[in-house]
Amino acid sequence: MLRNATTQYPILLVHGLFGFDRIGNVELFHDVKQALRTAGARVFIPQLSATHCNEARGEQLLAQIDRVLEGTGVDQVNLIGHSQGALATRYAAAVEPEIIASVTSVSGPNHGSELADFLRKALTPGRLPEHVASTVATLFANFLSLLSGQPDLPQNAIAALNALTTEGVGAFNDKYPQGLPKTWGGKGREVVNGVRYYSWSGTLQGGLVDQGLDALDPLHGFLQAFSHYFTTEAEQNDGLVGRYSSHLGKVIRSDYPLDHLDSLSQTAGPLRKGIDPIDLYVQHAERLRKAGL
Template sequence: MNRPLFGAMALAALIGAAAPVAAADTYAATKYPIVLAHGLLGWDTAAGIDYWYGIPGDLQSHGAKVYTTKVSAVNSSEVRGEQLLQQVDTILAITGASKVNLVGHSQGNQSTRYVAAVAPGKVASVTSVSGTTGGSPVADLIAGAAPAGTFTNAVVNAVVSGLGSIIDLLSGSGGLPSDGNAVLTSLTTQGAANFNKNFPAGVPPTRCGQGASMVNGVRYYSWSGTSQITSGIDPSDSALSLTALAFKGTPNDGLVGQCDSYLGAVIRGDYALNHLDTINQFFGVAGFTDPVALYRQHANRLKLAGL
């Protein structure tokens, strides 16, 4: 697959390093830079709003080197993975590091796994946060209601692709390819199963089990939540409580099932967090569990592992 043809300066513009913060200590000072990869309909900073709300700055204040990346808001995991790989190459060139620690939220799970599979020598670890290892029943419902070749499918594709293009434009990365049907295919349970066949590292061999914690020299970790309404004042809580109906009572965070989020060494799968809480959205309103602290603790975990 051909990589997106970005010029070096244009590509560097898509990569955001956390604004310099005086490190209070070295608690999160990992050996390799931490690279954050967003999920579906994601961004790095768009219209002044950070996707990883408050997380990069906190990590940096505890000694970590942190980079946020920007790939197509809407596209297949393979296309997004190629875009992420090119940005990893740039980060390695900028920092002089030999490897990076990849952290992927939601669909970023598949993007980071793609990079680790095609370039394992450049990756020290992959961490999935509320990741789509097993796909999502929500995507299954949408795919079932808008089958390929139908007018409904054309409308859904146009709307989702258009929304992705708007997000890319607002984040300063207009021109990235957007494909609603491709992302829908990636996130269905069947699409995820196909992806897992091609990129099996860290995937649990049995449902709700843990996967290999190290493959080809790359460490694999995951964590996720199983709540939908966590604060009562977060406007996303109500929406996620509705999408949670697709899971028919099985534990989920509103968009991804607990067992479907597992990858590698499962740190924990039942935090009192919903799908957006795990990136500290909506603007840090996340209930009683502090997601920022989870990233800080994980950075220390990577540090202690020599990563």
């Protein structure tokens, strides 16, 4: 079936923590980007710091949005942010809503991550474990930036961790509440300051048969292990972000059978209950097109 995702405004796919555009032949959003372009969308991948606070990454995003606007001649863009990328897109829309047509959060920690809370408590501020973890994470982020051709991007692993905790995101939300639900687990306003807000996410579900090839994926195994550190959203998380913590604006669905990385790119998704993670992005682009965006 011929798909039509020819949106009025370009789509920017915004990566989260430890994300990148391209390293060698590896592109983080490769499958998503190709599917969207095949369906007619104009797609760009901004490169943000792999580790930093939400505001710093949001400012980097705004600078790259300006370049997209100048290069394409349009006056707005559609932002789709995965994980911490969702917080950068929210910042951009709150600060300069006139250039943002829509914000879509995909597995975004819009109320913080319980895993980040656990790590923050485990890494006592100012003590050696925090220093070692910060140094290792920052060196890794700098290495990613170098390989991706963006060596000048600043990195700050502890700022990123603090920005993803429940407390850190709570402070962020106090300043930038656009699209947030008024009640836990609810939906937020779909349009704020002319910007449309959407979200979707998944949860870890089922046994080995339901998980398909994901059961053999070591990254999926790590996410399964991480999920045990959740208490408020125990059994209602994707390994890194809780289901209800992800809610923003119009909640398309928050319980797809997808782990945190499945929602970024296609792995074994089609083998589990017929969900194709890549097609979710194409469906959403079609949704944006029908909304005149």
